[in-house]
Structure formats: C-alpha cells, structure tokens
Amino acid sequence: MDTEPGFRAMLAHLRGERALAVDTESNSLYVYREQVCLIQISVPGADYLIDSLALNDLSDLGPLLADPDVLKVFHGAEYDVSVLHRDFGFTVSSLFDTMWASRILGWPAHGLAALLKAHFGVHLNKKYQRANWGVRVRPLPAPQLDYARLDTHYLLQLQEIQSRELSARNRWPQARHRFIKVTRSRGEPKQFDPDGFWRISGVRDLDDAGRGVLRELYQFRDKLAQSENRPPFRVISNQALLGLSEQRPRNWRGLQQVKGISQRMAGRYGRDAFYLLQRMAGRYGRGLLAAIRRGEDQPLGWDERVRPANGSHRKPNGRPSAACHARFEALRAWRNAAAQKRGVEPDIVLTNNTLWAVACQNPTCRADLAENGLLARWQVNEFGDDLLAVIRQTS
Structure with missing residues (x-):
C-alpha cells in the first residue's frame, strides 16, 4: 500500500476482521535515527504491505491497533510495539506474541524462521534479514517484499496452535500477563549516552x-x-x-x-x-x-565507571547481605529445577532480578510476595508456596 486510495481500501477490509497479524520493518542498520519503513498486516486471504515512507498519514490505522475487540498477533512484539508508538503514536491492545508463547510453552525453537519451518514447512530467505528497508528507490524488489509478507502470513495460524496448547497446559495466566506487559513497550527517540x-x-x-x-x-x-x-x-x-x-x-x-x-x-x-x-x-x-x-x-x-543504581533491598555498599545471598542461591537452585520440570528456560519461571528481590525482602506469606508488585498474581498462584518453603528452609 503506497497510495491513499489503496490505504483506504485496505482499512475498509481490515475493519471487518477480528484478528490481525502485524509486523514492521525498519532501517536501523543503515541510519543514525531509524524509522519504520514498512508495516505488514495479514488477515485470512490477504497480506498487506504498507509503505510508511510513501504515505503521509497513517493515523487511521491507530484505532484498529488499539481496538480491544481485535486480536493483534506479533512475533517478538516489544520492538514493533515500541517503534509504532515512537513513530506514529500508536498503541496496541489485545496482543498475542508468538515468540513469547513459544518460550512459555517450552518449544525447542523461538525464532520465526524455525517456527514456520517446523509447523508449515516454510523456508524464509535469510538474504533479506539485514536488508535496507529505507531505500528511496521504490518499489522494493519482489523477493524482498515476499520475505516481508511471510513474516505475518502464517502468524494467525500459529497463534491458533499455540492458544490451544496454552489452554491444554494451563499456561494462559502467564501468557496473558506477558502479553499485557508487552503492550506497554515504548520507544523513545535515540539519545546519545556519553557514558x-x-x-x-x-x-x-x-x-x-x-x-x-x-x-x-x-x-x-x-x-x-x-x-x-x-x-x-x-x-x-x-x-x-x-x-x-x-x-x-x-x-x-x-x-x-x-x-x-x-x-x-x-x-x-x-x-x-x-x-x-x-x-x-x-x-x-x-x-x-x-x-x-x-x-x-x-x-x-x-x-x-558508571554503575547501575542498586536496588533498595541491597546494603549501602551495593552488596547483598550474607543471608540475602544464601536465600538467593537456594531460590535459584529451586527455580532451575522447576524450569527443568516445566520444560522451559529458567527466566520463564522467574528472572534472577526477581529472585534477588524476593531473597532480600525475605517474605513470610503470600501477601508479602504480592506486595508492591514483587511477583505477578500468576507467579504467586503458581510458585508462591514453593518459594516460601525454600525461604523458610534457608532461614
């Protein structure tokens, strides 16, 4: 879509859909200040490529992305959500991220190319992974456009497969929490950090x-x-x-x-x-x-050297107390075993930063675990009793 009439016709079609597969392409490898150069949207029976460099006003796309009644499916959405907000002020609601779903389910591979190959027998052309989407010579080569199209073409089908498995394995609470968190991703204009x-x-x-x-x-x-x-x-x-x-x-x-x-x-x-x-x-x-x-x-x-700010649970010198460190090591051992049993990577259970916060706060009940957002509700429900047991054994 590189003309106003074409863009309007696309919007008319998309307004009747209940789910959209979405992706973006930018030129970060080729310019100092990157910008979104292409937006891909797929629905059953149609793949749209929106040339955001050719169109002056994309504002009418915003309500579709923000509509809570329309599912938006991305793969690795943090970046896309952040740049859509940075460049156009768009927000995204009702999001499903196939990359995060893959990790939460413990699938062996999480990259889009690997998932498309495993579930649909599709091979993505890696030649265009580092392509310059911001070149002013338009139209882009047909193989490059096809590469962009495939980034969203199968996402709705992949989402259906993952949704069924999330339900079967009772992992929707974690997935919903993650997806909501991803919708809050924000991109700011690049600022130079002298340090x-x-x-x-x-x-x-x-x-x-x-x-x-x-x-x-x-x-x-x-x-x-x-x-x-x-x-x-x-x-x-x-x-x-x-x-x-x-x-x-x-x-x-x-x-x-x-x-x-x-x-x-x-x-x-x-x-x-x-x-x-x-x-x-x-x-x-x-x-x-x-x-x-x-x-x-x-x-x-x-x-x-410039050091990151120490958390409020650390000692003034920035080092955790001996008791905090002992609890962290015990919690980490439990977390690693729980991740192995669950069939996922350790951070999918709890990140190290979260373990440090729990260890240094030394909670004694579920209410302590939920206080001030220390753990999400799904984490308290899923792991709260085990965490408290480990802490009691270490004290």
Whole structure:
C-alpha cells in the first residue's frame, strides 16, 4: 500500500476482521535515527504491505491497533510495539506474541524462521534479514517484499496452535500477563549516552589513560555518525576504538596501522582523529606524550565507571547481605529445577532480578510476595508456596 486510495481500501477490509497479524520493518542498520519503513498486516486471504515512507498519514490505522475487540498477533512484539508508538503514536491492545508463547510453552525453537519451518514447512530467505528497508528507490524488489509478507502470513495460524496448547497446559495466566506487559513497550527517540563507552567489551583491559582516550573517541564517533546519518558502528567499529585507545598512535602512519582503521577511514577522518588523540588523555596537553602524561596524572580508573543504581533491598555498599545471598542461591537452585520440570528456560519461571528481590525482602506469606508488585498474581498462584518453603528452609 503506497497510495491513499489503496490505504483506504485496505482499512475498509481490515475493519471487518477480528484478528490481525502485524509486523514492521525498519532501517536501523543503515541510519543514525531509524524509522519504520514498512508495516505488514495479514488477515485470512490477504497480506498487506504498507509503505510508511510513501504515505503521509497513517493515523487511521491507530484505532484498529488499539481496538480491544481485535486480536493483534506479533512475533517478538516489544520492538514493533515500541517503534509504532515512537513513530506514529500508536498503541496496541489485545496482543498475542508468538515468540513469547513459544518460550512459555517450552518449544525447542523461538525464532520465526524455525517456527514456520517446523509447523508449515516454510523456508524464509535469510538474504533479506539485514536488508535496507529505507531505500528511496521504490518499489522494493519482489523477493524482498515476499520475505516481508511471510513474516505475518502464517502468524494467525500459529497463534491458533499455540492458544490451544496454552489452554491444554494451563499456561494462559502467564501468557496473558506477558502479553499485557508487552503492550506497554515504548520507544523513545535515540539519545546519545556519553557514558556508553563503559559497556564496550574490552574497556576493563585498557589502562587508565586508554579509557580516557576511549571516552573522547566514543563521543567523536557519535558526532560523525549524526552528521552522516549512519549508525556509529558503520563509522568506526568498537574494535577500532579499542585499538586506537590502546595504541594511541602518534602520526598518520600509526593511525592506519590500528586494526579496523582502513586507509580510507584514516584519510577521511585522520586529521580530526589525530587532533582528538592528542586531546583525549588530557584536554590541555600538547602532543601525544604530554597527553599520555596527563592521562597518568588524571586517569579514568575502572572504579570510576558508571554503575547501575542498586536496588533498595541491597546494603549501602551495593552488596547483598550474607543471608540475602544464601536465600538467593537456594531460590535459584529451586527455580532451575522447576524450569527443568516445566520444560522451559529458567527466566520463564522467574528472572534472577526477581529472585534477588524476593531473597532480600525475605517474605513470610503470600501477601508479602504480592506486595508492591514483587511477583505477578500468576507467579504467586503458581510458585508462591514453593518459594516460601525454600525461604523458610534457608532461614
């Protein structure tokens, strides 16, 4: 659907349906600020592909997605729900997520390609998994459009299979809770986090001056990415940032010798990068040696890293008490055994974060477990007595 009349005709058809299969395609791998480029909707007998780049106003689609009397079936819905809200202000109600249903049921595979192959004998073309859906040359190639169509074509049938099994195995309470939680997913416009360099694998292995270099390079890369509207990883890789931070080259030749920095990249960014390399370890240093000395005098130590806020159940120093830790270990052992018996992954029973919260709060009754949303109602009903028994045995 890339014209107003076609879009209107589609809406007229969809308003008579009680269930919609929905998916989205974005261009996050190719631009700095991603956007939804395609919305796929399938109903029995029809697959619609909505070109959201070609249409100026999609607002009339919103009431359909928000209608509580119309089932919306997604696969891995958190991302889709969040970007639909971010780009169009849409909300989604009455949601069913086939990925989460697969996990709750303990099916062996959860990816859409694996599920389509197992239940319908359909093979998705992996060639288009990383396709650029935001190219301005339209229409998109027919095989690429067919790939997008298959993302929703079988979802309603898959939902029926999973719904029956959820009922047969009494797992609907957990599924409903998860699906409602997914509808609250929200996407915000991308904001640069200047402390994000702490999350790069390998930052701990750098010396203190190297971490100062990495911090400045990380910010420099983001400015380049914004100016060129490209994802940061397509400007300079994290591996190259680490190499620059560790080796701290003194000249153009040294810059090109860093793994991940091509001659083209060095020629394109070399002058600015070299200037920054002088500036990184110490803003007022002159030359690389002075900058290195400055970094030694004013290091960015590992203990200066930004840490996530500790939960209210932790001790002031951020470490759980010995009693809390003992309860956590006992609860984790119980959780792992319960997950194995249930045939699911451990986090489907209870996440580690939830176990820590329970362990440190030390509840004594079901009311304590439900207090302040510590556990969901289905979790209290399903596991409450077992959790309390483990806590009593550990105390």
